[in-house]
Amino acid sequence: MFPSNRIEFDLTYFEWYSIAYIKSDIGNKIFTDIQNQIVLLTLGIAFILYLLIFLRIIFLRLLSSNSIIIPEDVKFLLYAILNFFSIVFLEIAWSKLSFYFSYSDGLIIVPQILYIFVSGSNTIFTFCFVSQVRKNIIHSIKLKKKTTITKIRIIKC
Template sequence: MDNKKNNNSAYINTANFTNAETSEFYKEFISDFPNFLVRLKQSDIGIVHLALSVSFFIFQLLIFTSFLNKKELFKKTCFHIIFHHGVLSCIQQICHIITAIFTILNIEDIDPLFAVIGALLYSTYIGSVLFILLLTLNRLDIMYNISKFHVKQKEKFDVIGIIILYCCTVGLFVFYITPRFNVTFDYLTFQWEYVHSLGLDIGFEVKNKTVFISLGISFVLQMCIIGKVFSLRCYTQKKAIFVAEDIKIVIHVFLCFVTTLFLELIWDGMFFELATDGIGVIVPQILYIFSSVSNSIFVLFFVEEIRDNVIFFKYCKKNKKIKSKISVLKTRRITTEKNI
């Protein structure tokens, strides 16, 4: 997504190359790929991106059905924040779906459209990380009872926080839609690249530092929450300090913090060179698609209030109750017939 043109051959602008130079550049570029990646067509990678994006988009829609089926969820601030985080995740998945379709069809000369999609992706990605920070602050407040405000004042504070984050997201969109900070999708590396070097210098730093700082604060706060949970168990003299329920916390930390951190470090070139290592062609974009919906995946499968009201699970639960009632009626009828 963030390609550093200064240190890597993939970030060289090939528009000024002659045909011979371009051919030699791509030949050298592809020669470093593993065999299985060389055999992969652009359409194949696009199909993988599309399948993942559509699947995660459906997951997000399922979460929205939970809020539709039980509007009381909006009364709790944490679910209110989760809903708005889901809105940004949904926008990201739509952008990934459109990009995947363009990749499959190999549609070219659409830089203005890619500029809009890229700006949306950048701004909503940063916005979703900020919403995770707000959600963590909310959980910390509940756990430590930090706020001295009344319930209604707390709700107003959280609503103001949500509005501010939306304003930040819109501001970031305006920032990245500016021509000198534009990004475009490269069909060769399957990464989002800055069009101009100025965008790389400033735009990259804005995104990178915002995400790292937000993730760092969220992680520290999450550790404080976990510490409070364990200390309460020790205080109540429970035999088991670590229980099965705590696995959810570990999974949430991994999905929301570790995956995003890993993605940012990949874009920083910490693990492998995006342009010369074949795995760098497929891993970052797939991980980016996943990270944009990681919190929603956790919510869908591990938050009972959301899961039980999702239309699919609700139907299964209702169907199970009907079958149970039928089974009870049959048992009663058989018992009655035997007595007769």
């Protein structure tokens, strides 16, 4: 679609490379470093925002009359931390550990498995930590008893 931004997959190292950088002999290093720094910066900002939201929730709870911190508040923070660290671990595996994975036939697939996990982790974490979503899904999956519906005709006199 955008010829200047094409990337191709290298089957030797199981990594994506920018064709424009390879053809112009700049190499893949600049492209990968910029991408990793942008992702880590975005993750850092998202983590700080999650933390500020959590602190705001705690602050508002303490101002209210019952001032009780409920487990749902801690689940929110745990949800944010797990999302953040799963993506950070994937970025580290791609940028720093891919060299070690490339020399082992069994470990070469680890970054791809991590990518698949991170792609679905938001849904998995939402299912685990948001009780309303979990209850609705479980309720819709449960087998329901067969009920018979009888229509009643109203006869007007």
